[in-house]
Amino acid sequence: MDSVQIYISLFINGLALGCIYGLIALGFVLIYKATEMVNFAQGDLMMVGAFIAFGLIAGFGLNFWLGFLLTVVFMIIFGFLLDVVVIRRLIGQPQFSIVMATIGIGYVLRFVMPYAFNVEQIAFLTPFTGKAVQVAAMTLDAGKLAAVVGTLVLCAGLYMFFQRTRIGVAMQAASQNQLAAYYMGIPVALIFSLIWGISAGVAAITGVMMMPIANVMDPSIGFIAIKAFAGAVVGGFGSIPGALVGGIIIGLVEQFSDYLLAPGYKDIMVFSVLLAVMVVRPEGIFSQMGRKKV
Amino acid sequence: MTFFKADKLAIHFGGVKAVDGVDFEIAEGEIFTIIGPNGAGKTTIFNLISRIYEPTEGQLIFNDEDITNTAPHLIAGRGIARTFQNIELFEQATVLQNLLIGRHAHRSGNLLANIFFLPSTRRAELAHREEVEKVIEFLDLARYRDQRIANLPYGVRKVVELGRALCTEPKLLLLDEPSSGLNVEETSDMAFWIKDIRDLLGITVLMVEHDMSLVNRVSDRVLALNYGRVLTLGSPSEVQSNEEVIRAYLGG
Amino acid sequence: MRFVFKTRYEQDLRLWRHKGDLIGYGIFLAALLALPMFAGVYYVGEANLWLIYSIAAMGLMIAVGFTGMASLGHSAFLGIGAYTHAYLLQNGVPFVFSLPLGGLLAGAIGVAVGFPTLRMHGIYLAIATLAVALITQEIMSKWSSVTGGFDGLPVAAPDFLSIQSEAMYQGEWFSVGGLHVGWTELWSPVSLYYICIVVLVLAALIARNLLRSPTGRAFVAIRDSEISAQSMGIHLAYYKTTAFGISAFVTGLAGGLFAHQISHLAPDAFNIFISIELLLICVVGGIGTIQGAVLGAAFLIMLRSFIPIMRDEVTAGAGGVEMLGGLVRFVNSPGLEAAIFGALLVVFIIFEPMGLYGRWLKVKTYFDLFPLYKKSTFARQKSYVKTERLR
Ligand SMILES: Nc1ncnc2c1ncn2[C@@H]1O[C@H](COP(=O)(O)OP(=O)(O)O)[C@@H](O)[C@H]1O
């Protein structure tokens, strides 16, 4: 392979990984925008989604697409219930306590999933696993392309949902001004639960998309959310396009520094980029943060 | 000499001209009130004076000095203290601690003296405590001294916030809606205190207030504001009979 | 509530609130000092871990509990303290200098980290410190000439104090209660134990002194409302940096002690989970209180040694029973310990946000007021999502 091809494939790899980061980031930015809670368990929700899909597809032998769909439905319900049963009770606590609580939830999920499925690692076949697509002189990995295309489709879908449906608009209203929305008769508590549901659904989709990229996953796969956080901050915490763009930037930085630098330096590079952005432009690329109004 | 002066003060948030070229001057010893419908820009003026917001344009003069570029944490030391419309107390701390924080601008000594709690720190603490006790007595807060703010009713919190501002020993006191959320009795206490603050402590008061009876009782001059612009300035009765002000309140 | 008659303002500046408190702390300290005379070396080792975690958590408490700055990076400060101390010891610097130097370096790095991140709000700081923790760990494994890389760094035993339960042939000064104290290089957990107590008392004093002085009040003010802190004259950047620096310093001191506890340093000993454990201690113990750090650490250490015991008991008891196979698998699954911690964290935050120390205060108040105690004394006000951002 000549160097141009290497760079193109690095780019595609980075883009695919970045899309995964971007979607995880999107999940917690959705929650953050609406409820001002920061969900450190978002990566673990992705892991739960992947395990469920594994159970349905590899365990029960369901058709991939059917299993995928059921996983998403199940995760939406799971996210909804998580809010109703646990998260809702945290409202009014300091932000830090909520972060700690979601870290706690992550711990529990990382234990429960492998126990429930009685496996340490999961792998299931997707229509993209091991396939390649020929573009001009390049051979591209189908799983990675699917991740990129899937991200685009999902984002378009979410965009339509928030712009066009009544419930989506109500969610926007609730996230802009809770109290006003409440007075307008929008059931804010229900909306919050729905947002957790959607966020968990996005996590499930991310988890399935991750499968052909990762080949095998174990419960600790959720830790990649740390890089998704980095992406969200780089993009401008609280901004949805920022989450995606930031995630992709982090994915690209990771892939390129993995290739260009000595082995083992890619994480240092990723987090250095994060710190640099925080110092130079703390509001991120798409600035969203403001100050509390008094 | 100029005690306090806002000169062509303006701030724009994107397209919103929250304050749009406001001029006014306050004389030492005055009780000066800003009125205006919701969203008129009253709180924003306070935030500009306490330097939380950067003005888009204009100047702030206090004691003949330009404070337009003073860092926000230095404002208290210059002699300007404030309360907040929605009470910004230190919730998990006691009343006493809140008031002591009001003494921050007058602290002395360095970090190491604090860490080792040297005799100098102890002496300074006792002196601060005495000042705070004066305020406690003045506002009749003795009962609540050791209670945490989170456990106090709204009316008391309002008084504590006033007390905290007094502890900074201000020359100019900014009160953002001092009577909002108070019942009739508490409002009348508040009116007495505001008058006493001026008469006994000699502190100039700039306040934002909606309750016109309170405004009439205590204010020397009133400035009416709408959409970030001055409608009129004058005595309470003049302002209240002003056509434009009446129309602004009726939403015309 | 016991009513304390106060006749002088100085009473509020004391280290304790009333005589009962003073006696309580006195008994506690005496019991601590006497422990190695009764307990075996194994328990002294566990107690060391408890004391070290208490100190580290006390440091974290200054940032998280007093100032409201969430840090996921304190594993790094623990590590910096540990590596610096071990490296200096190895190069012949005496213990009494190298331990504080480790703390100071951690503190300096804390300031360096804190400073640029100050403009940011809660969650940003958490993510920035997380990044610092991960980078620090990478550096520990890559900077082999100093840290020994993955092979790690052995920790030299200090040579100035030895406390043993067996008689010493040389260098013995005196013996008390079965403990032989001497100036030799015979190092034992008991020696470390007493050093830990000294550092713990110092750390508690620093924290308490801060709290009763303007600096600590400024921290608390920043925690509860940055905007009004600022308009009271508090320089946010200065005090946040200071808080973070002191916090990192104290945790760095704990790191130096921790180095002796584990006796061989490796980068993995300072992973991000240590940060989370320290945060857990703060939350479970009682956020914003000094006592909470000690109580929370005790809780964590006890739970940690209890879980394996329970695991063995369950496995032995139910091992042969077919029906209980799931249970056996449950207790033997990896991650159980972490899951229990996680669940407890959630339970505490929901049901006892004031932590163990808060619970203790309630119990005490209950008995002080008996039979007049009202549940509402400590009731939390109903609250809404308090916005931290401008819309
Ligand atoms: N930080 C800000 N960003 C955007 N708009 C703001 C900000 N602060 C105030 N405003 C707007 O400025 C106007 C005046 O607000 P304010 O001064 O709070 O009114 P009031 O007179 O009721 O105190 C309002 O339209 C408000 O929405």
Ligand SMILES: [Mg+2]
């Ligand atoms: Mg207002």
